[in-house]
Amino acid sequence: MNEATISSNGVVRPTAVTVDLSRLTDNYRAIQTAVAPAQVMAVLKANAYGHGLVEVARHMVTLDAPYLGVAFLEEGILLREAGVQTPILVMGGLIGNQVPLFLRHDLTITASSVEKLSQINEAAKEMGVLAKVHLKVDTGMERIGVHYYNAAALIEAALACEYCQVEGIYSHFANADAADLSSAQVQLARFREVLAVYERRGLARPSLCHIANSGAILQLPEARLDMVRAGILLYGVYPSAEAARTVAVRPSLSWTSRVVYFKVVQPDHPVSYGSDWQSDHMVRVVTVPVGYGDGYFRRMSGQAEVIIHGKRYPVVGRVCMDQIMVNIEWDSAYNGDEVILLGESGAAAICCEDLAEWAGTIPYEVLTNINTRVPRLYVR
Numbered sequence: 001m002n003e004a005t006i007s008s009n010g011v012v013r014p015t016a017v018t019v020d021l022s023r024l025t026d027n028y029r030a031i032q033t034a035v036a037p038a039q040v041m042a043v044l045k046a047n048a049y050g051h052g053l054v055e056v057a058r059h060m061v062t063l064d065a066p067y068l069g070v071a072f073l074e075e076g077i078l079l080r081e082a083g084v085q086t087p088i089l090v091m092g093g094l095i096g097n098q099v100p101l102f103l104r105h106d107l108t109i110t111a112s113s114v115e116k117l118s119q120i121n122e123a124a125k126e127m128g129v130l131a132k133v134h135l136k137v138d139t140g141m142e143r144i145g146v147h148y149y150n151a152a153a154l155i156e157a158a159l160a161c162e163y164c165q166v167e168g169i170y171s172h173f174a175n176a177d178a179a180d181l182s183s184a185q186v187q188l189a190r191f192r193e194v195l196a197v198y199e200r201r202g203l204a205r206p207s208l209c210h211i212a213n214s215g216a217i218l219q220l221p222e223a224r225l226d227m228v229r230a231g232i233l234l235y236g237v238y239p240s241a242e243a244a245r246t247v248a249v250r251p252s253l254s255w256t257s258r259v260v261y262f263k264v265v266q267p268d269h270p271v272s273y274g275s276d277w278q279s280d281h282m283v284r285v286v287t288v289p290v291g292y293g294d295g296y297f298r299r300m301s302g303q304a305e306v307i308i309h310g311k312r313y314p315v316v317g318r319v320c321m322d323q324i325m326v327n328i329e330w331d332s333a334y335n336g337d338e339v340i341l342l343g344e345s346g347a348a349a350i351c352c353e354d355l356a357e358w359a360g361t362i363p364y365e366v367l368t369n370i371n372t373r374v375p376r377l378y379v380r
């Protein structure tokens, strides 16, 4: 990528996120191969982990992904409005009178309680359609879902819901990315107990039983069941430092900007707000037009590094809303030169884990925090 990018409002912005679609393909295929015959749902919530909701969804369609997963109704609607026809599971909880919108857009609904299930059934009956439903069981996350010890009642209630097609039943791990998998094993055992209800009553299980997120894809082969829900791993990032890296993936997102200003800074002339950084010798400092208003965490002040011409340099002074300053000592850099905030250049690389460490957070937040002011470019 050598051109300044033009965002939707026509303004030239030298800062951009570049998504390598062929890496997404490789990652998807690697996960598919690892978990087969289980299917792979592509999780696209939060703007596809910062990669761009609609573009990533369209790419997943070309890969024949059987299912897409989002957190919220509006994410599902955006995909339908963009012409995506693949089944979409909305994993978040139902609120207010959303059911007719789900039905109108053919979105799969998460039924997380008996009351919500009957609300879904009533709305579907009124519209004269069949609602596609996945039952949600809480096996140890205490987020949404009917408790595993009450799940038989939800399964029972579903039998009476003529306007609900219960296509799936699922749960979610709290600790599948940890080194200690004992609590994940407990959750899986609880989920299996719930699934056994079907056998005990001589009922057919829903065709899609699923519980595995990225951590479980990597570490709990026995949790694959019918489908896995691949989020961060699809984007080439591992869910935690300690999770076993049993599937090889590579990051699909890079974030770059360009030098917008060059100056020589005299000793004892502080840089940026608060004046809390200064050099004791003369240095060259370049300014880069990106800041916390783009999602480049202010918390990284005094810790972050960037890559210019294949070499890492420190960000000095506080991260501003729209700009950062970089100390290149006595090296050279010119206006327009590329600055890598996240990504690789030759032997040098800055990964999501680096930014996460500097910001005191996790890679998930680094990716989802890059906001929509930053244009997204797609390469193959």
Ligand SMILES: *Cc1c(COP(=O)(O)O)cnc(C)c1O
Pocket: 043, 045, 091, 172, 212, 213, 214, 215, 229, 230, 231, 232, 233, 239
């Ligand atoms: C976000 C999410 C996932 C994906 O999690 P990763 O750790 O990114 O793989 C799967 N299932 C549910 C219910 C989620 O909310």
